[in-house]
Amino acid sequence: MNSCIFCKIAAKQIPSNLLYESDRVLAFPDIGPQAPVHLLIIPKAHYAHLGEIPDEQLGVVEEMFTVARKLAADKGVQDRGYRLVMNVNPEGGQTVFHVHLHLLAGRPMGPSLIG
Numbered sequence: 394m395n396s397c398i399f400c401k402i403a404a405k406q407i408p409s410n411l412l413y414e415s416d417r418v419l420a421f422p423d424i425g426p427q428a429p430v431h432l433l434i435i436p437k438a439h440y441a442h443l444g445e446i447p448d449e450q451l452g453v454v455e456e457m458f459t460v461a462r463k464l465a466a467d468k469g470v471q472d473r474g475y476r477l478v479m480n481v482n483p484e485g486g487q488t489v490f491h492v493h494l495h496l497l498a499g500r501p502m503g504p505s506l507i508g
């Protein structure tokens with residue numbers, strides 16, 4: 394989708410500090426970090442939200458989680474802990490409509506799911 398900011402990052406039209414890249418998945422830092430470590434893990438293909446990924450393509454979500462735990466280990470936060478978040482559609486808090494998984498770490502996340 395040519396107006397999508399994450400598609401532009403995936404197409405390298407916008408530079409980003411890529412932390413991981415495969416045929417299907419990319420990871421890079423969030424532009425507005427909400428924790429000392431705040432990374433985004435995305436499918437390269439454009440799906441507006443989780444529900445748009447066809448069943449036969451759901452392997453990409455498995456890869457996103459595989460990348461998330463690898464990056465958590467790489468960043469040295471695996472043992473301290475981290476939070477993975479996927480916002481889905483407006484009431485879920487989604488603002489960029491290209492599927493992405495947040496990896497947040499480096500500070501206590503607290504017991505609340507929403508903050």
Ligand code: 5GP
Pocket residue numbers: 398409421422423424425426433479480486487488489490
């Ligand atoms: P959402 O609210 O959709 O779950 O999260 C969208 C995230 O994308 C936000 O945390 C926001 O800071 C991040 N973001 C928005 N635009 C850009 C961008 O151009 N580059 C990067 N790296 N992150 C972005």
Ligand code: ZN
Pocket residue numbers: 394397398399400401438439440490491
């Ligand atoms: Zn997109």
